[in-house]
Amino acid sequence: MLSLKSSNSDAAINFSDVEGDRFRVSVVARDRSVSRTVYAFTDAFGVADLFAQAAREWKGWDGAKVWQSIEGELQLELSHDRRGHVRLRVRLRSDAGGADSWRHEAEIELDAGQLEALALRAKTLWIGG
Numbered sequence: 001m002l003s004l005k006s007s008n009s010d011a012a013i014n015f016s017d018v019e020g021d022r023f024r025v026s027v028v029a030r031d032r033s034v035s036r037t038v039y040a041f042t043d044a045f046g047v048a049d050l051f052a053q054a055a056r057e058w059k060g061w062d063g064a065k066v067w068q069s070i071e072g073e074l075q076l077e078l079s080h081d082r083r084g085h086v087r088l089r090v091r092l093r094s095d096a097g098g099a100d101s102w103r104h105e106a107e108i109e110l111d112a113g114q115l116e117a118l119a120l121r122a123k124t125l126w127i128g129g
């Protein structure tokens with residue numbers, strides 16, 4: 001499991017149960033929790049690649065780095081304020097067009113110094129080292 005804990009709140013984003021192009025993502029905090037299985041299809045290593053790219057540019061980048069699952073049930077957006085703070089925004093939703101649909105958005109703050117370790121853990125989880 002890869003657990004990304006906010007540096008300024010009790011929120012965490014967890015990635016687990018990686019099996020080929022499928023994995024589970026959960027957003028957990030004291031007052032809320034949402035989880036679902038995501039199918040990456042042709043981009044099974046996309047999350048690991050996103051964190052690897054951010055780690056290479058840990059001093060900062062312009063705009064946002066974004067990864068989205070092929071059917072849009074998960075979107076990850078990383079931004080950097082160039083003062084050592086990285087924001088990870090997660091948008092998670094139920095299957096499009098399904099009954100009782102839902103959407104959840106959360107944002108956590110990470111320290112830029114964490115990016116290299118996060119990238120290595122993500123690589124291990126998705127690629128196996």
